[in-house]
Amino acid sequence: MAHLKRYAAPDSWHVSKKTTTYVVKTAPGPHNDSAMPVAVWLRDHMSLAMTMREVRQILNSGSVIINGKACKDPKMGIGVFDIVSVPAIGKHYRILMDKRGRFRSIEISPEDAKTRLAKIRDKTVISGGKVQLNLVFGANVIGDNSYKPKDSVVLTLTEAEGKKRFQIMDHFPFAVGNMAMVIGGRHSGSVGRIVEIKKEVGAVPNRVILEDPATKGRFDTIEDYVFMVGKAESAMKSWGIEE
Numbered sequence: 001m002a003h004l005k006r007y008a009a010p011d012s013w014h015v016s017k018k019t020t021t022y023v024v025k026t027a028p029g030p031h032n033d034s035a036m037p038v039a040v041w042l043r044d045h046m047s048l049a050m051t052m053r054e055v056r057q058i059l060n061s062g063s064v065i066i067n068g069k070a071c072k073d074p075k076m077g078i079g080v081f082d083i084v085s086v087p088a089i090g091k092h093y094r095i096l097m098d099k100r101g102r103f104r105s106i107e108i109s110p111e112d113a114k115t116r117l118a119k120i121r122d123k124t125v126i127s128g129g130k131v132q133l134n135l136v137f138g139a140n141v142i143g144d145n146s147y148k149p150k151d152s153v154v155l156t157l158t159e160a161e162g163k164k165r166f167q168i169m170d171h172f173p174f175a176v177g178n179m180a181m182v183i184g185g186r187h188s189g190s191v192g193r194i195v196e197i198k199k200e201v202g203a204v205p206n207r208v209i210l211e212d213p214a215t216k217g218r219f220d221t222i223e224d225y226v227f228m229v230g231k232a233e234s235a236m237k238s239w240g241i242e243e
Contacts, residue, residue, distance in 0.1 A: 035077025
């Protein structure tokens, strides 16, 4: 199993640097290499396992469900807005980034665990002229041209009540007036309404100006750090990372 020296682990993992020399390295997958491996989540974050042997036993039993599907790979990365469920203890979590840029596992209800927010990376036209939306967390869904890159969609994660897995339930466009969360940089974890999108020249990232709905204070970030979370109002009143 590939390993990484603990001192070189991303700060977002928030793991102890001195307990052991190595930590599991994230495998290539739905997120980038800064995503937190499931093994690190189970052992270092949630204390649901003490050793890698216990991690493997838990995963091999199908006891960890990520985005509606059992995970068996301890190196699989989990990232922002992933939904992780542990049915054996009746717990469900939404993965978010706090104001210090660290992954946080926010406990949610079983009902909330049935859906997730997903950001559209890009879209392609496939056979039959259908529009395929390619999502940041690795999944692909069929949509239409009303959806654009950087928009967010709400997806079902289970097949129930006549709904298929990854069925689109709602759509939050990347547009002025809509609500967004910042998932990187010095404003990580902040939620605000987009008031301006500044187009930059060349390779310089576009900048987004947001306004805190409570204080009316404004802050800015780069386009890549913006994750749409609502239209006139945020999809949730509290995200669990406000402090």
